[in-house]
Amino acid sequence: xxxxxxxxxxxxxxxxxxxxxxxxxxxxxxxxxxxxxxxxxxxxxxxxxxxxxxxxxxxxxxxxxxxxxxxxxxxxxxxxxxxxxxxxxxxxxxxxxxxxxxxxxxxxxxxxxxxxxxxxxxxxxxxxxxxxxxxxxxxxxxxxxxxxxxxxxxxxxxxxxxxxxxxxxxxxxxxxxxxxxxxxxxxxxxxxxxxxxxxxxxxxxxxxxxxxxxxxxxxxxxxxxxxxxxxxxxxxxxxxxxxxxxxxxxxxxxxxxxxxxxxxxxxxxxxxxxxxxxxxxxxxxxxxxxxxxxxxxxxxxxxxxxxxxxxxxxxxxxxxxxxxxxxxxxxxxxxx
Numbered sequence: 001x002x003x004x005x006x007x008x009x010x011x012x013x014x015x016x017x018x019x020x021x022x023x024x025x026x027x028x029x030x031x032x033x034x035x036x037x038x039x040x041x042x043x044x045x046x047x048x049x050x051x052x053x054x055x056x057x058x059x060x061x062x063x064x065x066x067x068x069x070x071x072x073x074x075x076x077x078x079x080x081x082x083x084x085x086x087x088x089x090x091x092x093x094x095x096x097x098x099x100x101x102x103x104x105x106x107x108x109x110x111x112x113x114x115x116x117x118x119x120x121x122x123x124x125x126x127x128x129x130x131x132x133x134x135x136x137x138x139x140x141x142x143x144x145x146x147x148x149x150x151x152x153x154x155x156x157x158x159x160x161x162x163x164x165x166x167x168x169x170x171x172x173x174x175x176x177x178x179x180x181x182x183x184x185x186x187x188x189x190x191x192x193x194x195x196x197x198x199x200x201x202x203x204x205x206x207x208x209x210x211x212x213x214x215x216x217x218x219x220x221x222x223x224x225x226x227x228x229x230x231x232x233x234x235x236x237x238x239x240x241x242x243x244x245x246x247x248x249x250x251x252x253x254x255x256x257x258x259x260x261x262x263x264x265x266x267x268x269x270x271x272x273x274x275x276x277x278x279x280x281x282x283x284x285x286x287x288x289x290x291x292x293x294x295x296x297x298x299x300x301x302x303x304x305x306x307x308x309x310x311x312x313x314x315x316x317x318x319x320x321x322x323x324x325x326x327x328x329x330x331x332x333x334x335x336x
Contacts, residue, residue, distance in 0.1 A: 043331030156199020201232025222246025239272030
């Protein structure tokens with residue numbers, strides 16, 4: 001229908017602005033916003049956690065712990081109709097880290113150790129469905145509102161979580177009876193074992209809403225995501241998470257088959273405290289604000305390339321943690 005509309009616009013000798021708007025239509029198809037059929041996406045996210053904080057304050061330990069996280073997402077999606085779509089997300093995670101911590105035993109004194117290395121493997125798969133709640137498109141303006149819901153499966157290796165729970169149990173046994181304690185109070189590292197786990201060991205719910213509006217070259221995009229965590233087999237439960245992001249953007253270049261847009265993207269990220277064997281820990285949980293540019297390029301009606309960076313404006317954390325220096329991401333999508 002949109003292609004026919006653009007052809008009609010050309011037959012009527014549209015102005016340059018109208019031709020620009022036809023290019024915006026094609027850009028929407030390339031991103032998979034409105035077109036039917038399959039789409040394949042490769043996305044990368046790189047986050048270095050090299051800043052150490054205690055209760056929101058930056059500290060400078062002599063031998064800082066760190067973890068550099070790189071996650072490659074392979075996503076296959078299919079738009080069944082103009083309203084329904086489904087996708088499968090396959091994450092591959094690579095973690096490079098260094099941490100110094102204490103190892104507890106019921107038969108020997110605590111042992112200080114340092115480990116440095118990598119973790120690599122399959123993360124937790126997720127299946128997500130999309131329902132198009134509202135949509136209206138015209139040559140000069142348009143809006144789209146989508147509802148998302150899905151399930152994350154425990155396919156990633158969660159052995160690190162078992163180690164953390166075992167250490168918390170031993171630490172509790174070593175304390176005098178009825179002594180209040182934090183389940184993670186045994187750890188002296190800003191990089192915890194759960195930070196290095198490839199999977200959560202749990203089935204989790206994923207819910208979201210995306211909305212976008214456009215008037216000629218100006219657009220506004222936004223999305224909200226909610227992750228409902230459950231307790232995994234290891235007895236560890238990650239905290240629920242809320243992510244809200246979006247901002248205004250502008251098509252800085254519009255060609256017959258090529259577009260470039262620039263967006264100011266703000267992100268709010270809140271993670272609740274984790275639980276170990278049902279007990280909340282005061283060494284986890286974070287509230288962060290980010291801001292950065294997002295650039296998107298489309299070629300024809302099939303190819304979309306985007307890249308962006310989130311720079312931290314404010315990070316408030318609980319306890320001793322390594323927090324992001326920045327978050328770099330990018331992706332390529334191809335609509336068949």
